[in-house]
Amino acid sequence: MVPTTPLAPVAPAAPAEAVERGFRVSLPNRADALSTGFAASYAGIMAFMAVASEGSFAKAGERLGIGRSAVSRNVQKLETQLSTRLFLRTTRTTQLTREGQRFFENCHQGVTHIVEAMNDMLELREGPPRGMIRISATVGFGRKVVAPLLERFMAAYPEIAIELLLDDRPTDFASEQVDVAFRNGRIEDSSIIAKQLIPMQIALCASPAYVARHGLPDTIEALGRHACINFRFASGRVFEWEFKVDGQVRKVMPTARLTFNDSDLVLHAVLQGWGIAQLAGYQIAEPLAAGQLVVAMARYAPDDRGHYLCYLSRQHLPTRIRVFIDFMTDAIRAQALNCLTDFNPEPALSPSPIA
Incomplete structure (x- = not known):
């Protein structure tokens, strides 16, 4: 919801027709097509401004003296006409998108600027990529994979600004005004679009020095004889190790x-030989290739996780978000992050108890 000055009531037909006549003589050619349907556009704009002011479709209907469904229809028609998503709708909140905020401010300058604002929205979708993209990513994947690619993306699209937020918590697209989120694991939220970039590989790893002293576990039951290193999420939850045994996922919380x-500290501790840990493929690809890590129990590695690029809707995506999605998809898939096919999955090292 945005603070506004009082919203004028919907004008009757005669003033709307007068406004329409005024626009005919002053609009550029690309907006002429709006003249014949201006009454419908005007109703949609008034509905849009009421929802933006009140923060809900129901309250907007009360303010305009029409039903909630009529407000929703008018706003949907406007979004279709603009090919732009104006609101982020969830079961709890209704908030303006960045395009919606920009459209709202332009409309507040007066009815004479309404069509120019609509043309501006269409320009965001069909014109050169520009504007702000707010991105959320998990801390490890964002730091290791996403952030290093931003310089190349911004060089290719100099009119796009980036804000990257690193957070392991689930993304609230509406309240945090996030355009795109990178998420790992399994996506269970059916309200978002989740595009898998690459499979997420997880491997149980140790350093050669640790293996020389203590060997490697070859069963889940043998984990209790080893120095395990855990990762704790920002929420306080400790990451459970996962293995796929006889086609079934088994979760383990090692001591x-x-x-x-x-x-990164978990990876550092493993590289120093302090213990073993289950780590993501994007973290261990380089150390494995360099011989700094070995893998245990690769035959039990889970294979139903992924790295995903998530957003709320495929409809009315601005140009800047479409090019970002395409760029990141190609760039991430081109990296050698799937490491489990590039080494001997079961090193010939016999496990032994820790002294």
Whole structure:
């Protein structure tokens, strides 16, 4: 909801016709097509402004003296006409998108600017990519994979500004005004579009030095004899290790000698030989290739997770978001992040108890 000055009531037909006549002589050619349907556009704009002011479709209907469904229809017609998503709607909130906020401010300058504002919205979708993209990513994947690609993206699209938020919590697209989110694991929220970039691989790893002293576990039951290193999410929940045994996922919460709330510190501890940990493929691809890590129990690695690029709707995506999605999809898939096919999955090292 945005603070506004009082909203004028919907004008009767005669003033609307007068406004229409005024627009005919002053609008540029690309907006002439609006003249014949201006009454419908005007109703949609008034409904849009009422919803933006009141923060809900029901209250907007009360303010305009029409039903909630009529308000919704008028706003949907307006969004279709603009090919632009104006509101982020969830079961709890209704908030303006960035395009909606911009359209609202332009409309407040007066009825004489309404068509120019609509043309501006269409320009955002069909014109050169420009504007702000707010991105959310998990801390590890955002730092290791997403952030290094931003320089190349911004060089290709100099009129796009980026805000990257690193957070392991689930993304609230509406309240946080997030345009695109990178998420790992399994996506269970049916209200969002989740595009899988690459499968998410998870491997149980140790350093060669640790293996030389203690060996590697070859069964889930053997984990209790090893120094395990855990990762704690920002929510306070500890990451459960997962294995796929006989086609079934088994989750294990190992007793840990070390626990960190930063995945890079978990990786550092494993590389130093302090213990074993289950780590994501994007973290361990380079150390594995360099011989700094070995993998245990690869035959039990889960195979039903992914790295996803998420957004609320395929409809009315602005140009800047479409090019960002395409760029990141191609760039991430081109990286060698799927590491489990590039090494001997079962090193010939016999496990032994920790001294």
